[in-house]
Amino acid sequence: MKKNIILLSLMILPWLAQAQYNRCGIKLPSKAVLDKIKHKHSHSHDHMHSFRSVDEAANYISRIVDQVPDWEQNFVVQERNGINNAYAHISRGRRTITYDNIFVESLDFQAGTKWASISVLAHEVGHHYYDHVLDRRGSTPPKEIEADYFSGYVLAKMGASLNEAKAAMAKLASPYGSSTHPARNQRLAAIEKGWRDAKPRKKSTMISGNYYSQQKDIQYVQVQQRSSNTIVATWVFDNGQKSSANLQYKRNAYNGAKVYAANYMRNTRRVELYFFKDGRIRERDIDLKTRRDYWYNFSKH
Numbered sequence: 001m002k003k004n005i006i007l008l009s010l011m012i013l014p015w016l017a018q019a020q021y022n023r024c025g026i027k028l029p030s031k032a033v034l035d036k037i038k039h040k041h042s043h044s045h046d047h048m049h050s051f052r053s054v055d056e057a058a059n060y061i062s063r064i065v066d067q068v069p070d071w072e073q074n075f076v077v078q079e080r081n082g083i084n085n086a087y088a089h090i091s092r093g094r095r096t097i098t099y100d101n102i103f104v105e106s107l108d109f110q111a112g113t114k115w116a117s118i119s120v121l122a123h124e125v126g127h128h129y130y131d132h133v134l135d136r137r138g139s140t141p142p143k144e145i146e147a148d149y150f151s152g153y154v155l156a157k158m159g160a161s162l163n164e165a166k167a168a169m170a171k172l173a174s175p176y177g178s179s180t181h182p183a184r185n186q187r188l189a190a191i192e193k194g195w196r197d198a199k200p201r202k203k204s205t206m207i208s209g210n211y212y213s214q215q216k217d218i219q220y221v222q223v224q225q226r227s228s229n230t231i232v233a234t235w236v237f238d239n240g241q242k243s244s245a246n247l248q249y250k251r252n253a254y255n256g257a258k259v260y261a262a263n264y265m266r267n268t269r270r271v272e273l274y275f276f277k278d279g280r281i282r283e284r285d286i287d288l289k290t291r292r293d294y295w296y297n298f299s300k301h
């Protein structure tokens, strides 16, 4: 009899050890994890680390929807205990997100952060945002990538760090792709792209804009930053004519100003634009033969 039990264990163990994934490619919690969470619920009044039922998930979901201002929630939320899952679907003709409280809590438990459950809920919201469930054909890798992108975008808006936004997928996505979901690396890249797109752009384009010039006959000067060391400046004359120059960033900037310079008029003249940290811009026009220079002040439109 003892022998049989050992034999049975050897047959069952590999099967138990093999991870199971839900329709979104997220690893389902093992029985051991579920038992731990249920145990915690029955033995502790400390709810600090527990996911408090319907209102908290629904609360998260409404905060997720709030991050997309031009979109109104188009689905209902329902809790179903014991399904060990969370997913977006059509139920009785209505768009729905159905989740199991213990499953959602297990995400945080396994990934070690509250953002895990928020990111998985955001992923499910993303399926409704992109109308993925309407064809009733289930998951495909492109759908999952879009929902992951949405999750990264929303989590950035809600204040998660990049690692927090990735935590659930890093820990719980299948490393391999399949016909229904992409490989973990692609999913993490999609989350990262969404997260970065949600962040405001860096100030590198701040130089770009239209500037008034004191120069005679000049209406204004258009400045476009092309790269970290190149700008294109276009002088727009009163009569509508334009003259453009590619100016290169000059090292050893002057008095804290960024200086871009270019020669013109067959290298007989040189123009330098000085962008000061306080927002002032000055133009210096140099006659390279006589070394005489003329200074003009610019102000931004």
Ligand SMILES: [Zn+2]
Pocket (backbone or CB within 6 Å): 023, 024, 025, 123, 124, 127, 139, 143, 144, 147
């Ligand atoms: Zn999904």
